[in-house]
Amino acid sequence: MATGFFTDTTLCIGCKACEVACKQWNELPSDGFTFTGTSYDNTSELSGTTWRHVAFVEQMQLHESGLADRWLMMSDVCKHCTHAGCLEACPTGAIIRTEFDSVFIQPDICNGCGYCVVSCPFGVVDLIEKVDPNGTRYNLATLNEARREAEETAVQGRGGVAGKCTLCYDRQTLGVVPACAKACPTESIQFGEIDELRAHASERVERLRQRGVDATLYGADDVGGGVGALNAFFLLTDRPETYNLPSQPVLPSTRQPAGYLCAAFAALGLALAGWAIFRSGRAS
């Protein structure tokens, strides 16, 4: 059964309950506090230890008709792509496709090569720093006591591996809704079977458009570039890059054939040149 998230940004109120619920359930350590000064977003980005991130977009523009302003909020998450760059890139097989069609990093297999980090077209996956007992690089304060003493987190062990949203694989195996969706007070984050979510999402878009809202779905269908549809898709009211989503993502592995071919041509050319040079040396 393929399950996923439909994140309806028009319903998001920016409460960050999803961020908190995710951190708590997955026992992810605090990333420390930085005052960014960019609206209410002090989380900044998804990372190895932040698997939900609420973006705040403040838009204000002056017109003849007066001030147009709106405040967009979106809870970002791993997209669990149909064709996932991270999964294709992983050389250890640590990243797998689960029975729920989600993309899951097995923390005990990952060796922290970091290739998935550069292979995600959405900038989701990141490495988790090694656990530092002094807590200078890695804040263990939010972990429960036993984990804190063992200096480890539940899913990542002692760090040094890649981390991202698991689509609450553990909760799903128990038949429980993922933590973020459960915590969301406005049903901005909806969890369910992917086909049902898509049907519901297109209805919602229709309804919003009838009300004059310029709503689009992002990732309900193929996003292009070989990535395919996204198992965690979004309803947006502005262009994707406004929310830090790529408007034109590309699946990295689509670049491989051209690369290998050009390398082969270069090698063949050099071999021929070398053959000519070394043979002419023989004649002299």
Place this chain on the structure above:
Amino acid sequence: MSERLPHIPNPDDAFAGAAAGNDTALPPTYFDRPLLKAPHWGWNVVTYLFLGGIMGGLGLIALLADERREDERRLRRTARFASLALAAANPAILISHLGRPERFLHMLRIVKFKSPMSLGVWGLVLYSGVAGANVVRELSEVRVLPRWMRHLAPGVLTPLQALLGAFIAGYTGVLLSATANPLWGAGKRHIPAISVTSGAASACALASFLSVLGDNHDVVRRLERLELVASAAELALLVDFRRHASRYGDPLFTGTRGERLYSMTIVTGIVAPAALNLIGAVVALPKPLDRLRTIAASALTLLGGYMLRDTLIEAGKASAQDPHAGAIQPR
């Protein structure tokens, strides 16, 4: 509310405008925060890519060397010993960059054709085996090992090592170009070819250097001529990459990294050694001076090859910070 907002141009058109130098045409992004994640790779991956390129070139040199000529037989021996030394060093460097080095062997639990990292590790394993067998053959020929042991490495292993070497040199480029990084992705054709040519030039430089040290002076001229061809191809590919990559190429070709690329790779690593090699080909220098010239040219080529990888990785980190390049990724 949205209909009251002004019309914002299609990002495709805006990006085309920006490529032509008009940055104001770019649509606003999310607080200009990076959309993509930067690689965490440092000197160890730079060295790994650099040595991988040389391993590839050495395989080719060993194949080109003619067994019937004394000087080229010695060159082949040099290339084989050097390639085994690099094949031994490179996995250690690769392991040192892992977040969990003790789990290196997890890379050998699967073969994944879609992952250049997986294929490359297997290529490295096979190359090491073949390079080791070829060194056993060399050692048995100089009677360090029993004579029968040369049969452990049949003749077919020489072209096989060259083939595996070409793959390793090429894959160090594909490893970068087949990622979501905008700069590297824009070089999907150029970076792999640059890796091969630069690797071959560096291998020729290393082999010339070792041949001069081993007093095998006759082959140096041939190696330097091949180095010249490889460096010229590398330069042409870099120029074409600049032209092709447009805005995506800026992190590599402009600013401090651009200066570093021009000064360290193009001038120091390509033009200067090429000039030295041309002088050697045209002017008959006295032998000690000629040795010095070869050593200098080799050192410069190797430095340029290392700095090329270093600048490429650093530029990739900068490219990942550009949200516009991340939003519209190169095909």
